[in-house]
Amino acid sequence: MSNGIKFLDLQAVYRQDQQAYDAAYRRVMDSGRWILGPELEAFEAEFAAYGGRRHAIGVGNGLDALALALQVAGIGPGDEVIVPAHTFIATWLAVRQCGATPRAVEPAAGSYNIDAAGVAAALTPATKAVMPVHLYGAPSDPAAIQALCAAKGLLLLEDAAQAHGARHLGQQVGGFGRMAAYSFYPGKNLGAFGDAGALVTDDDALATALRARRNYGSAVRYQHDSEGVNSRLDELQAAFLRVRLARLDEHNTLRRTQAARYAERLVDTPGLSLPAVPVGDEPVWHLFVIRHAQRDALQAALKDQGIETLIHYPKPVYRFPPFAAHAPAGRSAADAVCDECLSLPIGPHLTLDQIDQVADAVAAFCRGRAA
Numbered sequence: 001m002s003n004g005i006k007f008l009d010l011q012a013v014y015r016q017d018q019q020a021y022d023a024a025y026r027r028v029m030d031s032g033r034w035i036l037g038p039e040l041e042a043f044e045a046e047f048a049a050y051g052g053r054r055h056a057i058g059v060g061n062g063l064d065a066l067a068l069a070l071q072v073a074g075i076g077p078g079d080e081v082i083v084p085a086h087t088f089i090a091t092w093l094a095v096r097q098c099g100a101t102p103r104a105v106e107p108a109a110g111s112y113n114i115d116a117a118g119v120a121a122a123l124t125p126a127t128k129a130v131m132p133v134h135l136y137g138a139p140s141d142p143a144a145i146q147a148l149c150a151a152k153g154l155l156l157l158e159d160a161a162q163a164h165g166a167r168h169l170g171q172q173v174g175g176f177g178r179m180a181a182y183s184f185y186p187g188k189n190l191g192a193f194g195d196a197g198a199l200v201t202d203d204d205a206l207a208t209a210l211r212a213r214r215n216y217g218s219a220v221r222y223q224h225d226s227e228g229v230n231s232r233l234d235e236l237q238a239a240f241l242r243v244r245l246a247r248l249d250e251h252n253t254l255r256r257t258q259a260a261r262y263a264e265r266l267v268d269t270p271g272l273s274l275p276a277v278p279v280g281d282e283p284v285w286h287l288f289v290i291r292h293a294q295r296d297a298l299q300a301a302l303k304d305q306g307i308e309t310l311i312h313y314p315k316p317v318y319r320f321p322p323f324a325a326h327a328p329a330g331r332s333a334a335d336a337v338c339d340e341c342l343s344l345p346i347g348p349h350l351t352l353d354q355i356d357q358v359a360d361a362v363a364a365f366c367r368g369r370a371a
């Protein structure tokens with residue numbers, strides 16, 4: 001695979017700014033501060049400013065961000081929380097962690113995401129919150145879902161773990177909900193070199209509650225006014241994230257250029273579905289996901305040419321044992337997506353020539369099958 005095309009290359013991300021990352025490491029090691037120090041404070045200020053929100057609260061990872069948000073909002077046993085059927089399992093686990101019940105919504109036709117109509121149809125008297133996921137970096141109908149939540153008095157919590165910097169109608173996602181949760185898992189558009197996550201909100205009281213909850217329910221050392229957990233974004237990761245945040249817009253722009261190139265080279269390819277981009281959406285292309293009825297054969301053909309692809313995700317969350325009780329009887333829209341979806345390589349480690357190489361290989365396969 002020496003001439004192969006990698007799906008992801010985080011060492012390339014490191015090497016691009018090696019001096020800045022190494023300087024960040026030195027700064028933290030010399031400071032002797034490891035937890036809840038100046039790097040975290042600076043990153044929180046920079047990340048809040050990036051999204052135009054009053055507060056950012058760093059936590060241990062994206063799953064904790066989601067679970068802590070539901071907890072401080074008072075979601076608990078007996079409450080229902082609306083989640084997409086097609087997402088990473090963390091979205092559902094966060095609901096389970098606070099004792100509430102997930103209610104699945106299927107992806108909208110021609111989309112990988114849920115929309116406001118799907119959410120409206122799933123409401124019950126027990127519904128307390130809606131958790132849209134901006135999957136693959138594409139906005140999940142956030143303005144319409146925001147209006148619905150406002151009309152029904154529901155908490156809107158955005159899972160923006162894959163969508164750092166995406167926009168809808170000119171407004172950044174993560175700015176539609178009362179809170180939004182981010183993951184900085186290394187492979188995300190904004191990633192650390194370890195686990196990390198954050199919440200953003202404009203609500204001062206929620207921000208204060210989140211800061212206490214991530215740190216043993218403590219605002220003042222050894223004073224515990226509420227129940228809490230230990231989920232903090234450490235100083236080293238915060239220092240690394242400050243370097244990567246400064247590159248986020250540039251990397252997102254590169255991803256947009258690559259996505260546009262895929263779309264240009266693959267338009268009207270027989271048997272192939274390209275990701276739709278509704279008017280008003282500016283995705284950040286965490287993933288570039290296509291659909292083909294012979295997905296497994298396509299993946300194998302690409303692998304033979306040294307092109308690495310992945311499947312996000314192989315099954316809807318309710319097809320995994322922990323959530324099997326939520327599975328519909330028949331084949332669902334999410335099942336169909338999961339059987340056909342394939343994530344092509346995209347990201348700052350790739351050149352446009354490599355994108356062309358992947359696109360040509362995909363097109364050749366599709367034409368061969370259609371002939």
Ligand SMILES: *Cc1c(COP(=O)(O)O)cnc(C)c1O
Nearest residue numbers: 061062063088090161183184185
């Ligand atoms: C990555 C991810 C998470 C969880 O983030 P971690 O930092 O891995 O805990 C949650 N939701 C979605 C949609 C994700 O992609």
